[in-house]
Amino acid sequence: MSSGSGPGRLVLAATPLGDARDASQRLRDAMATADVVAAEDTRRLRSLAAALGVAVTGRVISHYDAVEAARLPRLLDDVRAGRTVLVVTDAGMPAVSDPGYRLVAAAAAADLPVTCLPGPSAVTTALVLSGLPAERFCFEGFAPRRDGERRRWLAGLAAEARAVVFFESPHRLADTLATAVEVLGGGRAAAVCRELTKLHEEVLRGPLGELAQWAADGPVRGEITVVLAGAAPAEAPTVESLVGAVQERVADGERMKDAVAAVAEAAGVKKRELYAATLAAGGS
16 A cells, blocks of 8 residues: 555556456556555445455445546545555446546546556457457447437448447347448448356357347347447549539539539549530530
8 A cells, every 4th residue: 555745646447347367466456455446336346356365455435427526536635645546347447438537537637646457348359359340440338328319329420430339238239239220221240249258258240130130039138349340431433423413503503614613623533524424414
């Protein structure tokens, strides 16, 4: 444990997703020596400590979403007083769809030391197990619960070129995947990862249409992480495919020369070629 006149430090630590053997030695040491342990669920913390054979000797407090803001001032005071404050969530990395980011932001604003003990993350674990291209990806947290919001969210991902990772509850998965088929198409490649690192780990890979049918046949149980393949690059328009857009603008009263210039610039094609194609198609 640390104490003294200088500031202590805030430590965010990743905890195992399911298999306690994934705990790092640094996590074990931190759990045993921290002055304060802020845990999303204190019962889960005690269970993990027992599984690891670690005695937690510091002060243990709950630190979940509803109390995170209220706990913040005292935790910062603990760091200022020279104490080590360890933050852990139920599984995975704090602040990634779990409590922690408010505390980190406040500690950074107060110029207090902050560090992280890296380790398990459902986001990257699902990404590498998905079998989908993962050079670039984005994380979307939990899918929206309401149908309208979920549709708008999925529509915003329609052209996303990066792989998309998100969490979903098992009882909403079927609805979310069915809506994804409607918005993104049943052929979009995806993976549903269930109970990662646990006894009943399961990864289903395939087009969205097949995965939606699997979820509909349910029931689905466990913690779910979904990975969507990035959208395929849009094909560059041909000059011939743009003739109709020019003709529509001309029909609305625009001069052909101006219509060609506007359409060609927007599509990135040569004006001369588009003008010739429009004339050949009967433009004037």
